Amino acid sequence: MITSHTKEAKLNRSFSHAPLLTATEMRAAEQAAMAGGGVTGLDLMERAGAGVVAAALAEWPDLEEGAQRAVVLCGPGNNGGDGFVIARLLHARGWRVDVFLLGDAERLPPDARHNFLRWQEIGQVDPLTDDALDRFAGAEGVALVVDALFGTGLTRPFLDLGAVRGRLAAWQAAAQPRIVAVDVPSGLCSDSGRYLGHDDSAALDTAIKADLTVSFHSAKPGHYLAQGPEGCGKLVVCDIGLDRAEAPTWLAQAPLAGRLSKAGPSHKYAHGHAVVLSGPPGKGGAARLAARGALRVGAGLVTVGCPLRAVAEHAGRLDAIMVHGLDGTAGLAEMLEDMRYTGLCLGPGLGLGPATGELVRTALAARRGTVLDADALSRFQRDPAVLFGMLHEACVLTPHMGEFARLFPDLAEQLRAEATRGPAFSKVDACRAAAARAGCVVLLKGRDTVIAAPDGQVAIHAAAYERAAPWLATAGAGDVLAGMICGLLARGVDPLGAAVTAAWLHVEAARSYGPGLIAEDLPEALPRVFRGMGL
Numbered sequence: 001m002i003t004s005h006t007k008e009a010k011l012n013r014s015f016s017h018a019p020l021l022t023a024t025e026m027r028a029a030e031q032a033a034m035a036g037g038g039v040t041g042l043d044l045m046e047r048a049g050a051g052v053v054a055a056a057l058a059e060w061p062d063l064e065e066g067a068q069r070a071v072v073l074c075g076p077g078n079n080g081g082d083g084f085v086i087a088r089l090l091h092a093r094g095w096r097v098d099v100f101l102l103g104d105a106e107r108l109p110p111d112a113r114h115n116f117l118r119w120q121e122i123g124q125v126d127p128l129t130d131d132a133l134d135r136f137a138g139a140e141g142v143a144l145v146v147d148a149l150f151g152t153g154l155t156r157p158f159l160d161l162g163a164v165r166g167r168l169a170a171w172q173a174a175a176q177p178r179i180v181a182v183d184v185p186s187g188l189c190s191d192s193g194r195y196l197g198h199d200d201s202a203a204l205d206t207a208i209k210a211d212l213t214v215s216f217h218s219a220k221p222g223h224y225l226a227q228g229p230e231g232c233g234k235l236v237v238c239d240i241g242l243d244r245a246e247a248p249t250w251l252a253q254a255p256l257a258g259r260l261s262k263a264g265p266s267h268k269y270a271h272g273h274a275v276v277l278s279g280p281p282g283k284g285g286a287a288r289l290a291a292r293g294a295l296r297v298g299a300g301l302v303t304v305g306c307p308l309r310a311v312a313e314h315a316g317r318l319d320a321i322m323v324h325g326l327d328g329t330a331g332l333a334e335m336l337e338d339m340r341y342t343g344l345c346l347g348p349g350l351g352l353g354p355a356t357g358e359l360v361r362t363a364l365a366a367r368r369g370t371v372l373d374a375d376a377l378s379r380f381q382r383d384p385a386v387l388f389g390m391l392h393e394a395c396v397l398t399p400h401m402g403e404f405a406r407l408f409p410d411l412a413e414q415l416r417a418e419a420t421r422g423p424a425f426s427k428v429d430a431c432r433a434a435a436a437r438a439g440c441v442v443l444l445k446g447r448d449t450v451i452a453a454p455d456g457q458v459a460i461h462a463a464a465y466e467r468a469a470p471w472l473a474t475a476g477a478g479d480v481l482a483g484m485i486c487g488l489l490a491r492g493v494d495p496l497g498a499a500v501t502a503a504w505l506h507v508e509a510a511r512s513y514g515p516g517l518i519a520e521d522l523p524e525a526l527p528r529v530f531r532g533m534g535l
C-alpha cells in the first residue's frame with residue numbers, strides 16, 4: 001500500500017502533507033526497520049517511552065519542579081511495554097511511580113516483558129483490578145497518569161474496564177492529574193477514531209480522554225477522524241528513528257502558495273471562467289455564495305447561470321459576477337459550447353425536481369471540471385448508478401453525511417454500525433470505496449473532512465486541534481466550499497488538488513474571521529488568508 005515515487009513526487013509539488021499510518025502500516029514500518037538490522041524492538045520501545053516523557057515535560061513544565069507522583073497503567077501488549085519504560089524513566093528523575101498491569105505478566109510480548117522485568121528491579125507491579133483501583137482512589141498528589149493500556153493493537157472493545165475509565169474520570173475531576181495517552185487513548189481505534197463497542201455519541205462520556213497524546217513516527221488516521229481529537233486532547237508525534245514512510249492516506253496541510261498565485265499570465269481568461277448554476281427565483285442565495293467563493297479563490301471570471309425568470313433577482317445582487325439566463329438544458333448545452341467556461345458547479349439551491357437531473361446530465365456531457373453538491377447529488381437518491389454512469393474523472397462530489405448516505409447507502413450503513421472489532425471501518429474506508437465506485441473525487445464533509453480519489457489516495461482534512469473552526473457550522477458554508485472547489489477547477493487545478501486546497505482554505509478563512517462568522521464572510525476572508533500565505 002505504498003504510493004509510487006512518481007505519484008509522490010507529483011503530490012509533493014502540490015501540498016505539504018504528512019502520511020497517516022494505519023496500525024498495519026505502522027507495524028510494517030517497524031518490521032522493515034528491524035529487518036534492516038539497524039534497530040531492535042527494544043530500541044524503538046525505549047525511544048517511544050523517552051518520547052512520551054519528554055513530551056509530557058515539555059507540555060507541563062511545572063512537572064519538572066520537585067519530585068512528583070505518577071500512576072502508570074500498563075496493558076497486555078507493547079503499548080504496556082512503553083508504559084514500563086516510562087515508569088523507569090520517571091523513577092530515574094526522582095518521581096514516585098505506581099505501576100498497574102492489566103493481564104498476565106507471563107504472557108507479555110518479549111520486549112514488553114523485558115521492560116516489565118527491568119521495572120520489577122525498581123518497584124512493584126499491581127494487577128489492575130477494581131479492588132486495586134479502589135485502594136488507590138484516595139492517593140494524594142498524583143500529578144500524572146500514563147495511559148499505556150492499549151495502542152494500535154486494540155482488536156476488541158475495552159468494555160470490562162468501565163471501572164478504570166470511571167476512576168480516571170473521577171481523578172480528572174477531583175485531583176486533576178494530567179492524563180497522557182501513549183500512542184492513542186486506550187479504547188480508541190487508531191485507524192478510525194472510533195471508540196470500539198460504544199455508541200458514538202455516548203462514548204466520550206465513559207472513554208479515557210487524554211489531555212495529551214504522544215504518538216510515534218507518524219500520526220494515525222484515528223487521531224484526526226471521528227472522536228479522535230476529543231479523545232486525544234492534544235497530539236504530539238515523536239520521532240523514533242524510522243525512515244519517513246509514505247502511505248496512501250495523508251493529512252491535508254497548507255497548499256503550496258505557488259499553486260494559488262496569480263503571478264504569470266495577467267489576462268483574466270488565463271485563470272478560467274467558472275459557472276455556478278442556480279435554481280428558481282427566491283432560491284438563488286446558495287448559488288450566489290458559491291459564485292462568490294469561486295471568484296475570491298481566483299477564477300478569472302464567474303457567471304451565475306440561472307432560469308430566465310431568476311435573472312432579475314441575481315442581477316440586482318451581483319456586480320463582479322455575471323448573470324446568464326438559461327433556457328433549460330438546451331440553453332446550458334449551448335452555453336457550454338464556448339470552451340472558455342472551464343469549471344462548473346451544480347447543486348446549491350438547484351432544487352430536487354427532474355430539471356436538476358437533466359442539467360446534471362448536460363453539464364457532465366460537457367466534460368469540464370465539475371463540482372456536484374447538495375441537490376445535484378440528492379436528485380439521484382433513487383438510482384445512484386445513473387449518476388455514476390455519467391461521472392468523469394474531472395468531477396468532484398461534495399456530499400455531507402446525509403447526501404453521502406443517499407448515494408452510497410451501504411457504505412453509510414457500515415459507518416453507522418457499531419464498531420465491535422478493531423481496526424474498525426472508518427470514514428477513510430467509506431470515502432475511498434465511494435470514490436472508486438463513482439470514478440471521481442469524493443469529498444465527504446464534516447469536522448473531519450475526508451477527500452478520496454478513485455486511485456485510492458485519501459487526504460484527511462481535520463478542523464481539529466490548533467485548526468479547530470467551530471464557527472464553520474453555519475448555513476451556507478458548504479455552498480461556499482463547493483464554489484471554491486469550482487473556482488480552482490476553473491483555474492486548472494486537478495480535482496484532488498482543488499478539493500484538498502479548498503478544504504484547507506475554507507477552514508483557514510473561518511479561523512481568520514473567527515467568532516460570529518457567517519457564510520458570506522468566508523469568501524471575504526480569503527484575501528487575508530492569501531496574504532498570510534505570502535501571495
Ligand SMILES: NC(=O)C1=CN([C@@H]2O[C@H](COP(=O)(O)OP(=O)(O)OC[C@H]3O[C@@H](n4cnc5c(N)ncnc54)[C@H](O)[C@@H]3O)[C@@H](O)[C@H]2O)[C@@H](O)CC1
Pocket residue numbers: 026027029030044045048075076077078079080081082109149150151152153154155156157158159182183184216240
Ligand atoms: N509498531 C511500532 O513501531 C512500535 C510500537 N510501539 C507500541 O506498541 C503498541 C502496539 O503494540 P501491540 O501491537 O502489542 O498492541 P497493544 O499494546 O495496543 O495491545 C495488544 C494486546 O492487547 C490485546 N487486546 C486488544 N484489545 C483488547 C481488549 N479490548 N481487551 C483486552 N485485551 C485486548 C491483544 O490481544 C494484544 O495482546 C503501539 O501502540 C505503541 O505504543 C512502540 O513501542 C514503538 C514502536
Ligand SMILES: [K+]
Pocket residue numbers: 079147148149150151181182183184185186
Ligand atoms: K494508550
